[in-house]
Amino acid sequence: MxxxxxxxxxxxxxxxxxxxxxxxxxxxxxxxxxxxxxxxxxxxxxxxxxxxxxxxxxxxxxxxxxxxxxxxxxxxxxxxxxxxxxxxxxxxxxxxxxxxxxxxxxxxxxxxxxxxxxxxxxxxxxxxxxxxxxxxxxxxxxxxxxPDELSYVDGALIACGFGTAYEGLRRIGVNGDGDLLVVGLGPVGLAAGMIGRGMGARRVVGVEPSERRREWASGLGVFDEVLTPDDEIAPVSATTIDCSGSRAGRATAIAGAAEWGRVSLVGEGGTLETEVSDALLHKQLTLYASWVTSLTAMTELAVNLARWGLxxxxxxxxxxxxxxxxxxxxxxxxxxxxxxxxxxxxxxx
Missing domain, CATH: 3.90.180.10 (Medium-chain alcohol dehydrogenases, catalytic domain)
Structure with missing residues (x-):
């Protein structure tokens, strides 16, 4: 039929x-x-x-x-x-x-x-x-x-962007012991900010060059602060994630990580270019890269979002x-x- x-x-x-x-x-x-x-x-x-x-x-x-x-x-x-x-x-x-x-x-x-x-x-x-x-x-x-608490629109976003952000944040162990810096506030960056809030980050700070996107992100009630790449970003974040996929964005994520910090790379495309000694070695940084997420982690994320009320x-x-x-x-x-x-x-x- x-x-x-x-x-x-x-x-x-x-x-x-x-x-x-x-x-x-x-x-x-x-x-x-x-x-x-x-x-x-x-x-x-x-x-x-x-x-x-x-x-x-x-x-x-x-x-x-x-x-x-x-x-x-x-x-x-x-x-x-x-x-x-x-x-x-x-x-x-x-x-x-x-x-x-x-x-x-x-x-x-x-x-x-x-x-x-x-x-x-x-x-x-x-x-x-x-x-x-x-x-x-x-x-x-x-x-x-x-989950019944989530809409089909919620589900569509979990299917890729939120799943990608969650995997990146899981790798760097976001929790209430430190802040989270999110670079690039497109859909994946917005997802990272929201999930980071749910995972308990003390403060969630966003960085975005587009004024239009900064205004949108600022109105979501997710970020404690939304900055431009030209603003001074003190390296105080235990965890940072680059969602921009750009060389400049990745450099910002590395520069914004504090000593013993963990940096997650999830943005597609572009290149990674960094000074090694001061930027990486002397700060004892750990870099993680992930591609989307697993079926089991996506299932876990859907349950967590419902539990967090996000x-x-x-x-x-x-x-x-x-x-x-x-x-x-x-x-x-x-x-x-x-x-x-x-x-x-x-x-x-």
């Missing part, structure tokens, strides 16, 4: 446009579920690597995008389950972890599907149809329970129906203050 139905999905030709097309509603096979998408976020990697058609994550000429329905940040409600589905069922609310790995390699068995290198590894919105559609066909193994959707500045995907991507690639989200099924969001 599902094969006779159609839905709309967003495709990214790579020329800075977003195109809406009709396609069949898929039917779940063994171990799969059909998710009605309540919200689907637009990620910075979608913009750079797919929307604008730049190089892929691993430096391969041409993006890794394979002409599928875009969007790797979906959250929604299961409406059908295929044979062999055991953990989830119809009407369950879920976040879709955005990589379907082989399930057998060491990385997959640790929950880090993101680092699977098997030929069958496929990312939603990159090599298999993603969340910018009314429905997404998902592997049950990639589904994360969405709502990721606070960092969303703009919401669009699926039909306005072109406007949404144009804004996300340009003048957006915070996160931009598509609502394929507004009645669920």
């Amino acid at each position: 599902n094969q006779e139905r159609t839905m709309s999905g967003v495709y990214l030709p790579g020329d800075s446009t977003a195109v809406l097309r009709d396609l069949p509603v898929p039917e779940p096979g063994p171990g799969q579920v059909l998710v009605e998408v309540g919200a689907s976020g637009i990620c910075g990697s979608d913009i750079g690597y797919i929307y604008h058609g730049h190089k892929g994550h691993r430096g391969v000429d041409g993006p890794a995008y394979r002409g599928v329905v875009a969007g790797h940040e979906p959250s929604g409600r299961i409406v059908a389950a295929g044979p062999g589905v055991r953990r989830f069922g119809v009407d369950d609310r879920v976040i879709v972890y955005h990589i379907a790995g082989c399930g057998l390699c060491d990385n997959c068995r640790r929950g880090y599907f993101i680092s699977c290198t098997a030929p069958e590894r496929k990312a939603y919105g990159w090599q298999r149809d993603g969340g910018h559609a009314h429905y997404v066909l998902a592997e049950e193994s990639t589904c994360v329970p969405l 709502r990721p959707e606070r960092v969303v500045s703009d919401r669009f129906p699926l039909e306005d995907a072109a406007k949404a991507y144009e804004l996300a690639a340009g003048a957006s203050q915070g996160k931009v989200v598509l609502l394929p099924s507004p009645e669920l969001a």
Whole structure:
């Protein structure tokens, strides 16, 4: 029956446009579920690597995008389950972890599907149809329970940006013993500030060159202080995280770390350039780098956010129906203050 139905999905030709097309509603096979998408976020990697058609994550000429329905940040409600589905069922609310790995390699068995290198590894919105559609066909193994206290928009943000920030903060052990410095206040930086608050950081300080984004971040009630890169930033933070992906931002994160501090790098792209002796050795710094997060940590994060009473959707500045995907991507690639989200099924969001 599902094969006779159609839905709309967003495709990214790579020329800075977003195109809406009709396609069949898929039917779940063994171990799969059909998710009605309540919200689907637009990620910075979608913009750079797919929307604008730049190089892929691993430096391969041409993006890794394979002409599928875009969007790797979906959250929604299961409406059908295929044979062999055991953990989830119809009407369950879920976040879709955005990589379907082989399930057998060491990385997959640790929950880090993101680092699977098997030929069958496929990312939603990159090599298999993603969340910018009314429905997404998902592997049950990639589904994360969405707590009742959180919305589908919350879930979409956890699916990538908040998960990425959480992993970076876990690596550096953010807690109430010290401050947290967040460099780069795009969606991931805003997530880092909010999660750092939940993890108990004494003070959360943000650094952002864009006045527009500084104003937005200042109004969220997350940061104790929001600075420009030109402001004097005393190295008093036990933990710092760079979410900018820029050489200058990474240098600021290193300079802002106090002795015996821990620095987390989560921003994609760019280079790292630093003086070694005074900046690193003499301060006894430890640098960590992480790529997204694990399935288990994403599950933990969703539970923690509900427990902390924190709502990721606070960092969303703009919401669009699926039909306005072109406007949404144009804004996300340009003048957006915070996160931009598509609502394929507004009645669920």
